[in-house]
Amino acid sequence: MRTFGAALAGAVVAVALVAATAAAQTGGAGLVSAVGDDPEAATRLFERANALYAVGSFDEAATLYEQIVEGGFENADVHYNLGNASFKSGWVGRAVLSYLRALRLEPGHRDAATNLAFVRERLADRHTTASESALADAVERAYRALPSTTLAVVASAVYFALALTLVVAALRGGFGPWTARAAWALGVALALLAGTAAVKEHRARSLREAVVLAREVAGRTGPGDDFVIEFRLHEGTTVRLRERRGDWARVAVAGTDLEGWVPGSSIESVE
């Protein structure tokens, strides 16, 4: 009975974590306002912007794509095309930002990933996401390869299977050798999935990415112009947004120990 109760409690905790992750990641799905209410209007703007892009009017195309985005219509292709138009117009910061937003909506967007890599190769600041160990890099790659939807569905399936196993064990009056093994295996799998979900949720909350939009910005030791300049960032560099305080933002550069304050208007959050 005690084992049964512990297993039940574990399953409850695990499903709560998965559910919490799911709830935390629904933020981007509020999609309605002016254009967002009217897919037809958004489509007309999109097609007009595409036509402008095709004839080389990249600035005007970018303006129309931005109207769709600012209207609240979230679509990975719109962000991707906005990234292209921004790049062609010379706004590499906006391009990087748009590609990252496209990938946030659709992690498997190959064109966005390819163009993001292309643009980053041409940035003034060398882009790095590498951590200090190969193991951490491998974990990072595996983690990124597991989309949130897949994680949630697999975790749910494992959770149902574990519950079924526990019900069978309860009806039979205890765990047999196979039900015990199955319960252990499913329990461990669920714990791993719930742990991954918790990490994902933690990262989503704590590792907010932002992109430098200014041509060059100084990273200072404090939120003010009087503080010492520690480093300089250039347009298109992706940083981790730690906090905002007034008109200033504290950012960290991935893969380095550089962390400092930049004017809040010089960066824009990917979220």
Place this chain on the structure above:
Amino acid sequence: MPAVAPAADIEVAATVDRTVASVNDRIVLTVTVTGTMRQVPTPKLPDLSDSFVVQSAGSSTNFSMVNGQVTSSRSWSYSLLPRSVGSFTIGAAEVEFAGSVYRTDPIAVEVVEGRAPAAAVPGERQSSGVQSGGRDVFITTSVDRKRAYVDEQITLSFKFYRRIALWEQPRYTPPELSGFWSEDLPPQEESYESVGGVRYQVTEIRTALFPTAPGRATVGPATLVYSEGGGGFGFFATPGRRRQLTTEPIAIEVVPLPQEGRPADFGGAVGSYRITASIEPASVPAHQPATLKVRISGTGNVRKLTAPRLPELPDFKVYESSTTSDPSRTGGAMGGTKIYEYVLVPQTPGRKTVPAIRLPHFSPSSGEYRVADTGDLTLEVTEAVAGAEEARPPTAGIARLGTDIRYIREPGGTLTPAAEPVYARPWFVLLQLAPLVALGGTWAGKRRRDRLVQDDRLARLVGAKGRARRGLRRAREAAGNRGEACASVARVVTDFIGDRLGVPARGMTLPELAAALREAGADDALVGTVRGLLERCDLGRFAGGAAEVEGGRLVDEAESCLRAIERLPVKRGR
């Protein structure tokens, strides 16, 4: 300045961190013994007690492996506090090894009043004290020239000086080199340098830079991050303080190549080159291929060389075949060889001449244009072989000619907003409650079954009402058979009392049953009703034709009795 006593397999050096100090400054004297020996002998200091207060400041050991040979180096540090103002000489330190005594050279130091001037550190380019990281460790960048022609090599040298052991590998961020084509010049070089009388271990990284456009180009700041202090291994490791050093940017004036004297066929080659060519085989039939190999070698950015312009060759069909480059970095100068191959297909027989192939190039050292050429080449072309096909142009892999971002997406149809992920949908979240409900239900059912198994009284109590209801239904159905109906009613009432009160009612007499009811809290009226009911049942069962005992009424009375008994408090327990 260091004082070094060299030997075949041992080297002893003494250095100080400053040669001019105030009376309040401490001079750090470091005696370093380096060699391939297993055990490093301890040096013996001269007697300095007249001039200084001497304190040991510990020792450190380094090992390095070069070409498979392990070299160990141990440094002893001493803190010397001057006793007075004046000029002093730190005498030779002695090391005895393998029967020989090795001595360092004496070091002269001057002790002055007040504040001593800071020791000069040639080449140190830290921008401020904040970023210098202290003088135990510092970095510099330098270039061999600050004025260069477009595409002329500039050698950038990054040097990392340290005189303390670092527990972590420092992290080096090379300078931003926009405006330059850059090539690394490996390998990293390790050496020792004396700076201001202090001996430093130096790591040098060199890079060849080729300015790409005239104007002002800047070598950006290089950065080095290292940890100071800390140490230990594994669990006992302690982290050091993270420090960052940054160098000043270096401005380069890039001069355009002169217009004067520029050959018309100048293709942008800058450096010192020579060009040779050959045709193989020396004789071919008409319409069969021969290979023209043009070889350019010398110093300069060979990767950037463009193919030399071939002279007019009306007797040949000419196809480009391949290009290979083999850069070299001899003596820190970029150079190497680049080979262009062409397929020549002669169209007519006879002795054919390939005129000299020219390579105009600009020589930065002389500041003028020069032209190298291959000289004329000849090819004997025999009559065409009957039936032989004309040689075709060589095939090659598909080359990438340009890169750009991928084109926009135009999915067609109505644009759809990003779908809400499945895990964010309410039905999915609610679905996750189903296993909890199933588990909870199963758990509750199991608990109930377990309790019923363990608690007999509870088990009887739980089913009592249902059994009584079914028994009375049967009694009502048997109302025509008075005896059977009476028996059923008596059994149902007795069993119900037994189940509710937890007593063996069937084996009890009427007075015992009445006593049990009273003990359970029944009043006299209920006890009397029950007794009356059971007595009439007995009458009906055993007295046969008693007219006052009617089956249907008995059942109604029994139902009334059972409701009253049901209201009595229940006793729990085994």
